[in-house]
Amino acid sequence: MNNSAFVPLATPRQPEHEENRKPGHSSNWVINLFFIIVCSLIVVPFLLVIAVSVSSEQSIIQNGYQFIPHKFSFEAYRIVFEAPKTIFKAYGVTIMITVIGTLISLLMTALMAYPISRKDFRYNRPLTFYVFFTMLFNGGLIPFYILMTQYLHLKNSLAALIIPLLLSPFNILIMKGFMDKISLEIIESAKIDGAKEFRIFFRIILPLSTPALATLGLFIAFSYWNDWFNALLFIDNDKYVPLQLLLVRIISKAEFLANSPMASAADRLQFAQFPTLSVRMAMAMVAGGPMLIIFPFFQKYFVKGITVGSLKG
Numbered sequence: 001m002n003n004s005a006f007v008p009l010a011t012p013r014q015p016e017h018e019e020n021r022k023p024g025h026s027s028n029w030v031i032n033l034f035f036i037i038v039c040s041l042i043v044v045p046f047l048l049v050i051a052v053s054v055s056s057e058q059s060i061i062q063n064g065y066q067f068i069p070h071k072f073s074f075e076a077y078r079i080v081f082e083a084p085k086t087i088f089k090a091y092g093v094t095i096m097i098t099v100i101g102t103l104i105s106l107l108m109t110a111l112m113a114y115p116i117s118r119k120d121f122r123y124n125r126p127l128t129f130y131v132f133f134t135m136l137f138n139g140g141l142i143p144f145y146i147l148m149t150q151y152l153h154l155k156n157s158l159a160a161l162i163i164p165l166l167l168s169p170f171n172i173l174i175m176k177g178f179m180d181k182i183s184l185e186i187i188e189s190a191k192i193d194g195a196k197e198f199r200i201f202f203r204i205i206l207p208l209s210t211p212a213l214a215t216l217g218l219f220i221a222f223s224y225w226n227d228w229f230n231a232l233l234f235i236d237n238d239k240y241v242p243l244q245l246l247l248v249r250i251i252s253k254a255e256f257l258a259n260s261p262m263a264s265a266a267d268r269l270q271f272a273q274f275p276t277l278s279v280r281m282a283m284a285m286v287a288g289g290p291m292l293i294i295f296p297f298f299q300k301y302f303v304k305g306i307t308v309g310s311l312k313g
Helices: 028-053 057-063 075-080 084-117 124-136 141-151 159-165 169-179 184-192 197-208 210-226 229-234 243-258 276-308
Strands: none
Touching: 028 276, 057 276, 075 243, 075 276, 084 124, 084 159, 084 169, 084 197, 084 210, 084 243, 124 169, 141 159, 141 229, 159 210, 159 229, 169 210, 184 197, 197 210, 210 243, 210 276, 229 243, 243 276
16 A cells, blocks of 8 residues: 555635725715815804904905904904903913813703603603603793892892703713613612612613713803803903803903994004904904814714614613
């Protein structure tokens, strides 16, 4: 017998196939193009605001809004920061109410959303309807003003800027939708280990709800930062004037000076040359700049919070 090594026959070479293309591959460029257009529609107006804010008023009147200013001028920013102490005080008020209001609002929103998200809670459906009902109807502006000033006595106080925005039915329902995805078995296991409801809420539910809390925190912070109407209603003391109300007052005074009948008679004050157009854009930059800086740090939580609530746990 031949003891030579047995060499198996080589299997026939399979023909090379073309690379399988995924169905979504061909449409990727369409999606990318769509989002490029959307991003351009967001970024381009922002760049225009920056350009107009550093343009001279005369060049804006003659040439209109331009991405490249015909004549650079920082007169608008000089007017906005003419009284820096007032601006920084308004910034301090706005930052304070934004930080305090956002933290308290997140806690109260989670405390309200958690029980109505529990399927073993008897009154979760009536309370959910009660929260939803307040989205459709409210008492109106006059009862709200009377409540805040005559009964709660909150006029000219920081509480008047914080309390009205503490709870939003929309935010409660978003948080409830996220907490619905948390498995009830986790809560039951914690109860078996001897954990009480408050410990379950603070040690288990809140850490699991971090993406939703970060997303809602961004929404709430924007609401506090941009709010000026409540300050217009309840704040007369300059000590508690937030940034947005201060900027509204500045632009109102700017329009008054530009349209004043005294402008033609008082040439030395140059009221008619008051840069109302560029001042508006400069105020938009002053008011929105800090939030534009903060948003990128919360972007990953924001995207996760938006998407994770739509998936089954």
